[in-house]
Amino acid sequence: MLSKHLHWRYRFRKHLQRGLLYFILFAGAAIMILPFFWMITSSLKAADEITLRTIQWFPKIPQWENYKIAWEAAPFGTYFQNSFTIALAVTFIEVVFSSLAAYAFANFNFFGKNFLFILFLGTMMIPGEVMLIPNYITMVNFGWVDTYQALIIPWTVSVFSIFLLRQFFMSIPRDLFEAALLDGCSKFRYLLTVLLPLSKPALVTVMLFKFIGSWNSFLWVLILTNTPKMRTIPVGLTYFISDVGAYYNYLMAASTFAMAPILVLFLVLQKQFIQGIAHTGLKG
Amino acid sequence: MNLKRLIVLTLVLCVVAGGTSFAKTKITFWHAMSGDLGEAIDYLTEQFNAENPEIEVESIYQGRYSDLNTKIVASVSAQVTPTLAQVYENWTDAYIRNGLLVPMEDYMDLTEEEFNDYTEVYRSMNTWEDKLYTIPLNKSNWILHYNTELVPEPPRTVEEFLQISREVTEKTGGETKGFGMRPTLELFHAFLYLNGADFLDDDLNVTFNGPEGVAALKLMLEMIEDDSALLIDGYENEAFGDRMIAMYIGSSAGMPHVVGSVGDKFEFRTASLPTGVRPGAPFMGTNVALFKAASEEERKAAGKFMRFMTNTENTVYFAIKTGYLPVTYSGLESAEYQQFIADNPHLAAIADEEALAHGYWQPRIGAWEQARGAIYEAVEKVFLGVSTVQEALDEAAFEVEEAIEEMLTQRY
Incomplete structure (x- = not known):
């Protein structure tokens, strides 16, 4: 009798907890989704609807041609190609460099290691704006204006990624490293077959950051290119805003298609990301 | 023998052909025009390139x-x-101080008639060292936009303007405020000028913190306090299209956006700014500068290009396509442009010839970029209630004086 009462109370509490949890999750999800929802409904509004100050959740008549107008406002086909090429190249090369550098900092001792590492970290304190013009001059001297290498190579080393990977590598037991070397594994093979697979979550994080960073990069691309055929999506988005007004509906339409690939990428990598965590969790 | 001759001939032909295509003068034109404006520039550039095979302009x-x-x-x-x-004119001044430009006029072969055809306001805005250093391209003016349902006749004087603003708010029970006010440097400049003063005098002394400036800013503040104006952040045309305000002062370059936000909700018209102690029409927009690094040949090609861009036909084409003003009298008076204005009554104030006679502009000094920031901040501080009007303006005046001092004493 008593136990049954307890049982009910237990179940009630469990339901309540679960209900509360779902409520919080739903509220959180709603807050996250709202801007995207707003972006998409705004992208379908007419010019005289978009600027209404009263909240209007849906357009009266969805203006599907906004997407066509936005797509044709700038050479977005080319911009997409460039954005993809550059983001993929930057991300790939950066992961190679960062993991090699982080591996050295995490697993080996060499002369001046700490000094070098602090020097690396120090460069993170320099604001990007300060480096813009010197870097531009370097690129001009290399004759790299209007080339892919100017848009890719300067961004292939990221101190933040090296730092993040180094911290992650250091959390992996050193015994594993020593055991592998004892078993005759080469240092490079250890990195490739043991360390990197174990570091999937950190790698995915680094890649995601880099990809999104490159995808969104604007000023560098604008400064380093002089022809539409070398430019990327964010440059296209500026077409809709000026000092005297903005075409928000077209801008939202363009933002929607500009963001779609990133969203897909995130959804795909998210799976990897969770797998990665589960994987290391087991080994840990 | 015959074969040899043929080879030699081919080689010679190749060299000649190569030589002529090499002789094509290439010039670049950097601009900030996107959308319809960019298309208009691209179209004119293509036309020019087609008409002048020896020159290639890349916009x-x-x-x-x-x-x-x-x-x-x-x-x-x-x-x-x-x-x-x-x-912009203040960039031009900075570039000239650093010796980066050459006067465009020297490379355009303008006859006196052609020279005088450029609207006087724009000539004044573009003259340095008694030369037309830059050529006006996309000029706009600040005009009053009004909703004809609530404001049937535009105000002619500042008093009328204040009265109408109050009346609209009263009539609509505050639903629609008479005037939309974005606390900007430009709006402050408008009221300052109507009060008979300006930011600087001819000797670059700061004058905006005098009684006229204080009165201008107080007038703006009072309009918010007595509810005849609505404080706006963002673009005014949006609140205007949403009937939150019945009038606002803004750039004629924003016309496509106004037309877009108003839609067919109501009818609107434009007028020149009301008259204060004196009439005044603020002019803005940019000009085209020629850089010193260009070779003699490139400079000549550039001059030819600018002649083309601003000839009557093309300045009218550009104006109709973009909503900017024709930069020449012949353009303004052309039948085509007059017809365009007649067909679009909401544009009436843009081409108001009287406004051209009372044109004024922001100071054309290299230090302005920095000075602007200080004045902007002062206006914002007053509207946020952080500073009194006099305090804020004095503080800004000090910063502007310093910026000018720095400009005059050193190159930068």
Whole structure:
């Protein structure tokens, strides 16, 4: 009798907890989704609807041609190609460099290691704006204006990624490293077959950051290119805003298609990301 | 023997052909015109290139004005400046002080008639060292936009303007405020000028913190306090289209946006700014500058291009396509442009010839970019209630004086 009462109370509490949890999750999800929802409904509004100050959740008549107008406002086909090429190249090369550098900092001792590492970290304190013009001059001297290498190579080393990977590598037991070397594994093979697979979550994080960073990069691309055929999506988005007004509906339409690939990428990598965590969790 | 001759002949032909295609003068034109404006530039550029096979102009969109300025500054430091670029007057002044430009006039072969055809306001805005250093391209003016349902006749004087603003708020029970006020440097400038003063006098002494400036800013503040104006952040045309305000003062360059937000909800018209102690029509927009790094040949090609861009036919084409003003009298008076204005009554104030006689503009000094920031901040501080009007203006005046001092004593 008593136990049954307890049982009910237990179940009630469990339901309540679960209900509360779902409520919080739903509220959180709603807050996250709202801007995207707003972006998409705004992208379908007419010019005289978009600027209404009263909240209007849906357009009266969805203006599907906004997407066509936005797509044709700038050479977005080319911009997409460039954005993809550059983001993929930057991300790939950066992961190679960062993991090699982080591996050295995490697993080996060499002369001046700490000094070098602090020097690396120090460069993170320099604001990007300060480096813009010197870097531009370097690129001009290399004759790299209007080339892919100017848009890719300067961004292939990221101190933040090296730092993040180094911290992650250091959390992996050193015994594993020593055991592998004892078993005759080469240092490079250890990195490739043991360390990197174990570091999937950190790698995915680094890649995601880099990809999104490159995808969104604007000023560098604008400064380093002089022809539409070398430019990327964010440059296209500026077409809709000026000092005297903005075409928000077209801008939202363009933002929607500009963001779609990133969203897909995130959804795909998210799976990897969770797998990665589960994987290391087991080994840990 | 015959074969040999043929080879030699072919080689010679190749060299000649190569030589002529090499002789094509290439010039670059950096601008900040996107959308319809960019298309108009591209169209005219193509026309010019087709008509002038010996010249190739490449018009390149370089982002918004701020991006364009960054890009020019970067190109100066790397010594890869364009041939031509769209510039504001204060940029021009800074570039001239640093010896980066050559006067466009020297390369345009303008007859006296052609020279005088450029609207006087724009000539004044573009003259340095008694020369037309830059050529006006996309000029706009600030005009009053009004909703004809609530404001049947536009105010002619500042008193009328204040009265109508109050009346609209009263009539609509506050639903629609009479005037939309974005606390900007430009609006402060408008009221300052109507009060008979300006930011600086001819000797670059700061004058905006005198009684006229204080009165101007107080007038703006009072309009908010007595509810005849609505404080706006963002673009005014949006609140206007949403019937939150019945009037606002803004750039004629924003016309496509106004038309868009108003839709067919109501009818609107434009008028020149009301008259205060004196009439005044603020002019803005950019001009085209010629960089010194260009060779003699490139400079000549650039001059030819600017003649083409501003000839009657093309300045009218550009004006109709973009909503900017024709830069010449012949353009303004052309049958085509007059017809365009007649067909679009909401544009009436844009081409008001009387306004051209009372044109004024923001100071054309290199230090202005920095000075602007200080004045903007002062206006904002007053509207946020952080400073009194006199305090805020005095503080800004001090900063502006310093910026000018710095400009005059050193190159930068």
